[in-house]
Every structure is written in C-alpha cells, then in structure tokens.
Amino acid sequence: MRLFLIPISARRTLIYGQRLNKITHAQPSLADKASTRASQLWLKWESAEKGWQKRVTEYGNKLFNRIPFEEWGLKSIPPLSARRQADEIAGAKIEVVYPPSIISSSSVAGLLSRLSTERNAVHRKRLIWSLIGMPISAPFALVPVIPNLPFFYLAYRAFSHWKALEGAKHLGFLAANGMFQPVPSAALDEVYTRHRKAVTIDARALKAMTSVEWTTTDAAEVIKKARKQGPPVAEEEDVLLLREQDAQDIAQVVDVPALVVECERACRQVAAQMQLQAEQESQTIRVDKANESAEKKKL
Structure with a gap:
C-alpha cells in the first residue's frame, strides 16, 4: 500500500490509500461477496436506458457525491487484518507521498494521527443509527416490484462507516508505530x-x-x-x-x-x-x- 496526502485547503487534507498488491484470500469474506454483488447490480442498473432502475442510480449517485470526502479517503485504506499487520511489521515501511511546499516532513506523523481520529466519533454514531434503522425499514420489503431501497441504503451506509472506521484504525496503527516513510513529491x-x-x-x-x-x-x-x-x-x-x-x-x-x-x-x-x-x-x-x-x- 502507498498513501497520498493531498492538501485541498489550508486546513483540509485528502488522504488516499493505493493498494499495490491486493492480498488474495482462498475464501472471500461475506462482506467481500456482498460488496461485489452490489457493485455488479448497480452497474447493471446504470447501464439501463430508462426505467426506475436508471432513476434510482441517478439519485443514488447524487447521494454518494454528498458523502464527505474524508470518509471516501479512509475507505480507500484497507482494514487492518492480522495477516496484513504481520506483513507490515515484517516488511518495509509504507510510503506517504506529499507536496513538500505544503506539508513539512516533520508534520506528516501528526497529520496522519489527526486524520486517523478526527472523524471516528461521527462514523461510530452514524454506524449505530444506520444499524438501528435497518430493521425499522425492513417492512418496506413487502412493497411489490420495487426493492427495499431504504433498507439497502442504510445497509450501505453502515458498511461505509464501518470501512471508514477500519481504515482509520489501520492509519492510526501506522502513525503510532512510525511504520511510514515520508516521500516528498516535486511533481x-x-x-x-x-x-x-x-x-x-x-x-x-x-x-x-x-x-x-x-x-x-x-x-x-x-x-x-x-x-x-x-x-x-x-x-x-x-x-x-x-x-x-x-x-x-x-x-x-x-x-x-x-x-x-x-x-x-x-x-x-x-x-x-x-x-x-x-x-x-x-x-x-x-x-x-x-x-x-x-x-x-x-x-
């Protein structure tokens, strides 16, 4: 994995995790299977020329664009599994690419630490509310033809907040143990x-x-x-x-x-x-x- 720090404003920085060699598992997890299935179904609906599936994806994409960029950034960092933690401890440090005229090398550690904690309370709270709302919206499944969109949206938001929390946990692990290598980028x-x-x-x-x-x-x-x-x-x-x-x-x-x-x-x-x-x-x-x-x- 490689991390990128992209300052957007004087106070706001985007973090992005690039997976260099994705770890493959003999048996995909239930979350991976559900995510893959949902992505395939969404692409199928997007490719429809018209109909309610097309309208759902149009409104859905607008909702996705309203999700804070900080959440998307943390989601790009993979969860810290036991295998990944062992590999990172035994392997080379994670590269952190940044513009040196904006971020000094001495402030990289503090910035990573801040980004790993500043939104955790928000994600935990919204994860809990999404989980509470899922069973409440479950009866909408009785509506014929149209799938239970409120339930699926809350399920997606719960999964998204969980992934952001896991990404933040991984980032905090790297920051706390100094397992990163600042790489200034002139480009x-x-x-x-x-x-x-x-x-x-x-x-x-x-x-x-x-x-x-x-x-x-x-x-x-x-x-x-x-x-x-x-x-x-x-x-x-x-x-x-x-x-x-x-x-x-x-x-x-x-x-x-x-x-x-x-x-x-x-x-x-x-x-x-x-x-x-x-x-x-x-x-x-x-x-x-x-x-x-x-x-x-x-x-």
Whole structure:
C-alpha cells in the first residue's frame, strides 16, 4: 500500500490509500461477496436506458457525491487484518507521498494521527443509527416490484462507516508505530505552484479592473499556515490550495487515475463549505451592523 496526502485547503487534507498488491484470500469474506454483488447490480442498473432502475442510480449517485470526502479517503485504506499487520511489521515501511511546499516532513506523523481520529466519533454514531434503522425499514420489503431501497441504503451506509472506521484504525496503527516513510513529491509541488500562479494572475486582473485598492492573502503566507496542518484555528483564514480542474493533473503526476474523482469531490465539497461559511459570516456582520445602528438610534 502507498498513501497520498493531498492538501485541498489550508486546513483540509485528502488522504488516499493505493493498494499495490491486493492480498488474495482462498475464501472471500461475506462482506467481500456482498460488496461485489452490489457493485455488479448497480452497474447493471446504470447501464439501463430508462426505467426506475436508471432513476434510482441517478439519485443514488447524487447521494454518494454528498458523502464527505474524508470518509471516501479512509475507505480507500484497507482494514487492518492480522495477516496484513504481520506483513507490515515484517516488511518495509509504507510510503506517504506529499507536496513538500505544503506539508513539512516533520508534520506528516501528526497529520496522519489527526486524520486517523478526527472523524471516528461521527462514523461510530452514524454506524449505530444506520444499524438501528435497518430493521425499522425492513417492512418496506413487502412493497411489490420495487426493492427495499431504504433498507439497502442504510445497509450501505453502515458498511461505509464501518470501512471508514477500519481504515482509520489501520492509519492510526501506522502513525503510532512510525511504520511510514515520508516521500516528498516535486511533481505534486508543480501542480500547487501552477495553482498559486493562477490565483496571483486572477488577483492582478481583478485589481486592474477596479478603481479601489484590492488585496488578497499572500500565497507564501497561505503555504506557511498550511504547513502547520494542525486543528483549525479561528484566527487563520482557510484558503483553497487546489481547484477542481487541478484533479486531473494531480492524478497524472502520481499515476493514480482513481485520484481524479477523489480530488474533484474534495475540491467541490470544500469550496461549497467555504462559500457557505463566508455567506454566514457576511450575514452575521450585516445583522450586527443593523443591531448596532438600531442601538445608536435609540440613544
């Protein structure tokens, strides 16, 4: 396995596990059989030209895109079985590829440790609620023709949260035992450099089009803050380090095609969250100003 750390913003980092040589078992587990069967059925429904199967996959894919990118990242890390643990203890360290201009080598261990624990409470809680909801939705199976979609969705979410927890457990094992080897990637750095240049050009163009002074966060300052990779600090501004269109370049330079979808999803989600936060902060400022103005009128 090889791990990739892809900073999306100054505070948010995508982790992705690439399986280099998948461990084969003489007898596939029940979970593997169910997952394979579900994937085949979903592909069959997607290939339908029309009908309720096609509509189900369209709505389902929209729901899947709403699943946090952090969950998808942890799911890419395989569960820590006894055999895998023994192989990793006896074998070479796991490579962790990262852009050195964003993440310093000394902060890799802390970042891996944080990513292995920060969402565990969320996944445990939602796993429990999914398991509780499954028997409640079971009577929908009595509806003819259409399968019990609520039950299958809750079953999928339970399995997804379980896989994320197992991936986090594996990641925590690697971080706690120092069983990783930081590998700085100059190729990844080039993608982030191109993004910073694009941001600078956009800033200059906007400033040239306006008659007022316009300032933006200095790129070097953003990178300096991003290197810390610690818990979010309220005083620090979160800034996007990648755009959705950079995903193709990220996947190409590390030769991992699956990273295209993962990076696109992460960039899209982080950008939407930052926009929502900015709108909320703007609304709060407007309310505060209105309240302040009302207080002055009373005086």
